Amino acid sequence: MIETAAIFAFVCFALSLLMNLWKVVSAEDVADRILALDTMFINAIALMVLYGLALGTEIFFEAAMIIAMLGFVSTVAYARFMLRGNIIE
Protein backbone atom coordinates (compact mmCIF):
# COMPACT_ATOMS: atom_id res chain seq x y z
CA MET A 1 0.00 0.00 0.00
CA ILE A 2 2.82 2.41 0.85
CA GLU A 3 4.45 1.57 -2.50
CA THR A 4 1.29 2.50 -4.41
CA ALA A 5 0.87 5.75 -2.47
CA ALA A 6 4.56 6.60 -2.97
CA ILE A 7 4.26 6.00 -6.72
CA PHE A 8 1.16 8.24 -6.77
CA ALA A 9 3.06 10.99 -4.94
CA PHE A 10 6.05 10.57 -7.29
CA VAL A 11 3.76 11.00 -10.32
CA CYS A 12 2.08 14.04 -8.75
CA PHE A 13 5.33 15.85 -8.00
CA ALA A 14 6.84 14.95 -11.37
CA LEU A 15 3.79 16.41 -13.12
CA SER A 16 4.08 19.48 -10.89
CA LEU A 17 7.71 19.93 -11.92
CA LEU A 18 6.72 19.68 -15.60
CA MET A 19 3.96 22.27 -15.13
CA ASN A 20 6.40 24.59 -13.34
CA LEU A 21 8.91 24.14 -16.15
CA TRP A 22 6.21 25.10 -18.64
CA LYS A 23 5.45 28.18 -16.51
CA VAL A 24 9.14 29.12 -16.40
CA VAL A 25 9.25 28.97 -20.20
CA SER A 26 5.94 30.72 -20.85
CA ALA A 27 5.93 33.37 -18.09
CA GLU A 28 5.25 36.87 -19.39
CA ASP A 29 7.07 38.61 -16.55
CA VAL A 30 10.28 38.10 -14.62
CA ALA A 31 8.50 38.01 -11.25
CA ASP A 32 6.36 35.11 -12.48
CA ARG A 33 9.52 33.34 -13.51
CA ILE A 34 11.04 33.77 -10.04
CA LEU A 35 7.84 32.39 -8.52
CA ALA A 36 7.85 29.35 -10.81
CA LEU A 37 11.52 28.67 -10.03
CA ASP A 38 10.83 28.91 -6.29
CA THR A 39 8.01 26.37 -6.70
CA MET A 40 10.40 24.10 -8.60
CA PHE A 41 12.78 24.21 -5.62
CA ILE A 42 9.99 23.20 -3.23
CA ASN A 43 8.86 20.35 -5.49
CA ALA A 44 12.46 19.14 -5.82
CA ILE A 45 12.69 18.99 -2.00
CA ALA A 46 9.51 16.89 -1.91
CA LEU A 47 10.87 14.53 -4.59
CA MET A 48 14.14 14.06 -2.66
CA VAL A 49 12.34 13.27 0.60
CA LEU A 50 10.11 10.82 -1.28
CA TYR A 51 13.13 9.13 -2.81
CA GLY A 52 14.75 8.83 0.62
CA LEU A 53 11.52 7.29 1.96
CA ALA A 54 11.35 4.82 -0.94
CA LEU A 55 14.97 3.73 -0.55
CA GLY A 56 14.99 3.83 3.26
CA THR A 57 18.17 5.94 3.48
CA GLU A 58 18.74 9.18 5.37
CA ILE A 59 21.35 10.72 3.10
CA PHE A 60 18.76 12.61 1.07
CA PHE A 61 17.66 14.77 4.00
CA GLU A 62 20.93 16.68 3.98
CA ALA A 63 20.60 17.21 0.22
CA ALA A 64 17.01 18.40 0.68
CA MET A 65 18.11 20.79 3.44
CA ILE A 66 20.84 22.27 1.24
CA ILE A 67 18.41 22.69 -1.66
CA ALA A 68 15.93 24.40 0.67
CA MET A 69 18.58 26.90 1.86
CA LEU A 70 19.92 27.59 -1.65
CA GLY A 71 16.40 28.03 -3.01
CA PHE A 72 15.49 30.55 -0.34
CA VAL A 73 18.71 32.53 -0.70
CA SER A 74 18.60 32.61 -4.51
CA THR A 75 14.92 33.66 -4.60
CA VAL A 76 15.49 36.46 -2.10
CA ALA A 77 18.63 37.60 -3.90
CA TYR A 78 16.87 37.72 -7.28
CA ALA A 79 13.85 39.56 -5.84
CA ARG A 80 16.20 41.98 -4.09
CA PHE A 81 18.00 42.60 -7.36
CA MET A 82 14.67 43.33 -9.08
CA LEU A 83 13.71 45.74 -6.30
CA ARG A 84 16.91 47.69 -5.77
CA GLY A 85 19.23 47.00 -8.68
CA ASN A 86 21.88 45.55 -6.38
CA ILE A 87 21.87 42.87 -3.72
CA ILE A 88 24.01 44.26 -0.91
CA GLU A 89 23.58 47.97 -0.36
Added chain:
Amino acid sequence: MELFFDIVIAGFLVIGGVFGIVGSFGLLKLNDRMSRLHAPTKATTLGVGGVLLASMTHAAVHEHHLSVHELMITLFLFLTAPITANFIAKVHIHRHDTPDSLPDAGEDKIWATHKKPENEVIGPEV
Protein backbone atom coordinates in the same frame (compact mmCIF):
# COMPACT_ATOMS: atom_id res chain seq x y z
CA MET B 1 -1.40 -1.89 14.32
CA GLU B 2 1.15 -2.08 11.53
CA LEU B 3 -1.72 -1.91 9.02
CA PHE B 4 -3.14 1.19 10.72
CA PHE B 5 0.17 3.04 10.46
CA ASP B 6 0.55 1.91 6.84
CA ILE B 7 -2.83 3.48 6.09
CA VAL B 8 -1.74 6.68 7.87
CA ILE B 9 1.52 6.87 5.87
CA ALA B 10 -0.27 6.19 2.58
CA GLY B 11 -2.86 8.85 3.46
CA PHE B 12 -0.15 11.44 4.18
CA LEU B 13 1.58 10.59 0.88
CA VAL B 14 -1.63 10.90 -1.14
CA ILE B 15 -2.60 14.18 0.57
CA GLY B 16 0.90 15.56 -0.03
CA GLY B 17 0.86 14.60 -3.70
CA VAL B 18 -2.59 16.10 -4.27
CA PHE B 19 -1.62 19.37 -2.59
CA GLY B 20 1.59 19.54 -4.61
CA ILE B 21 -0.15 19.07 -7.94
CA VAL B 22 -2.93 21.51 -6.99
CA GLY B 23 -0.32 24.15 -6.16
CA SER B 24 1.47 23.79 -9.47
CA PHE B 25 -1.77 23.64 -11.44
CA GLY B 26 -2.89 26.82 -9.72
CA LEU B 27 0.35 28.50 -10.75
CA LEU B 28 -0.52 27.70 -14.37
CA LYS B 29 -4.26 28.33 -14.19
CA LEU B 30 -4.83 31.47 -12.13
CA ASN B 31 -5.05 34.63 -14.18
CA ASP B 32 -4.17 37.49 -11.87
CA ARG B 33 -0.53 38.11 -10.95
CA MET B 34 -1.18 38.50 -7.24
CA SER B 35 -3.61 35.58 -6.93
CA ARG B 36 -1.05 33.40 -8.68
CA LEU B 37 1.14 33.83 -5.58
CA HIS B 38 -1.33 31.87 -3.44
CA ALA B 39 -1.09 28.50 -5.17
CA PRO B 40 2.63 27.72 -4.83
CA THR B 41 3.28 29.41 -1.52
CA LYS B 42 0.43 27.76 0.37
CA ALA B 43 -0.62 24.56 -1.40
CA THR B 44 2.86 23.37 -2.38
CA THR B 45 4.24 24.02 1.10
CA LEU B 46 1.39 21.92 2.52
CA GLY B 47 2.25 19.20 -0.01
CA VAL B 48 5.84 19.08 1.19
CA GLY B 49 4.52 19.05 4.76
CA GLY B 50 2.44 15.95 4.00
CA VAL B 51 5.40 14.12 2.47
CA LEU B 52 7.59 15.03 5.46
CA LEU B 53 4.94 13.77 7.92
CA ALA B 54 4.75 10.51 5.97
CA SER B 55 8.54 10.21 6.10
CA MET B 56 8.61 10.83 9.88
CA THR B 57 5.89 8.24 10.52
CA HIS B 58 7.67 5.76 8.25
CA ALA B 59 10.96 6.18 10.13
CA ALA B 60 9.24 5.79 13.50
CA VAL B 61 7.14 2.73 12.58
CA HIS B 62 9.29 0.75 10.15
CA GLU B 63 12.84 1.73 11.06
CA HIS B 64 12.20 2.16 14.81
CA HIS B 65 13.93 5.45 15.40
CA LEU B 66 12.83 9.04 15.75
CA SER B 67 13.92 11.14 12.78
CA VAL B 68 14.34 14.87 13.37
CA HIS B 69 15.79 15.81 9.96
CA GLU B 70 12.27 16.24 8.63
CA LEU B 71 11.43 18.59 11.47
CA MET B 72 14.38 20.78 10.48
CA ILE B 73 13.27 20.87 6.83
CA THR B 74 9.67 21.58 7.85
CA LEU B 75 10.70 24.38 10.19
CA PHE B 76 12.97 25.93 7.59
CA LEU B 77 10.39 25.74 4.80
CA PHE B 78 7.56 27.09 6.92
CA LEU B 79 9.77 29.97 8.05
CA THR B 80 11.07 30.92 4.61
CA ALA B 81 8.00 30.44 2.36
CA PRO B 82 6.20 33.58 3.65
CA ILE B 83 9.40 35.64 3.26
CA THR B 84 9.86 34.63 -0.38
CA ALA B 85 6.14 35.26 -1.05
CA ASN B 86 6.47 38.73 0.48
CA PHE B 87 9.52 39.51 -1.66
CA ILE B 88 7.85 38.31 -4.88
CA ALA B 89 4.74 40.37 -4.08
CA LYS B 90 7.00 43.40 -3.57
CA VAL B 91 8.58 42.78 -6.97
CA HIS B 92 5.09 42.66 -8.54
CA ILE B 93 4.13 45.97 -6.90
CA HIS B 94 7.44 47.57 -7.80
CA ARG B 95 7.30 46.63 -11.47
CA HIS B 96 3.60 47.08 -12.25
CA ASP B 97 2.29 49.87 -10.00
CA THR B 98 3.13 53.54 -9.84
CA PRO B 99 2.77 55.58 -6.64
CA ASP B 100 -0.47 56.99 -8.15
CA SER B 101 -2.14 53.62 -8.82
CA LEU B 102 -1.51 52.28 -5.31
CA PRO B 103 -3.87 53.03 -2.42
CA ASP B 104 -2.85 55.58 0.19
CA ALA B 105 0.03 54.37 2.35
CA GLY B 106 -1.23 56.19 5.47
CA GLU B 107 1.33 57.23 8.06
CA ASP B 108 4.30 56.14 6.01
CA LYS B 109 3.44 58.65 3.23
CA ILE B 110 4.91 56.44 0.47
CA TRP B 111 5.07 52.72 -0.26
CA ALA B 112 8.35 51.09 0.68
CA THR B 113 9.03 49.72 -2.80
CA HIS B 114 8.97 53.24 -4.23
CA LYS B 115 10.89 54.90 -1.45
CA LYS B 116 14.45 55.84 -2.27
CA PRO B 117 17.05 54.83 0.32
CA GLU B 118 18.10 57.75 2.49
CA ASN B 119 21.55 59.28 2.01
CA GLU B 120 21.92 57.48 -1.30
CA VAL B 121 25.03 58.47 -3.20
CA ILE B 122 24.46 58.33 -6.93
CA GLY B 123 27.57 57.77 -8.97
CA PRO B 124 31.09 57.34 -7.64
CA GLU B 125 31.86 59.16 -4.43
CA VAL B 126 34.38 61.97 -4.83
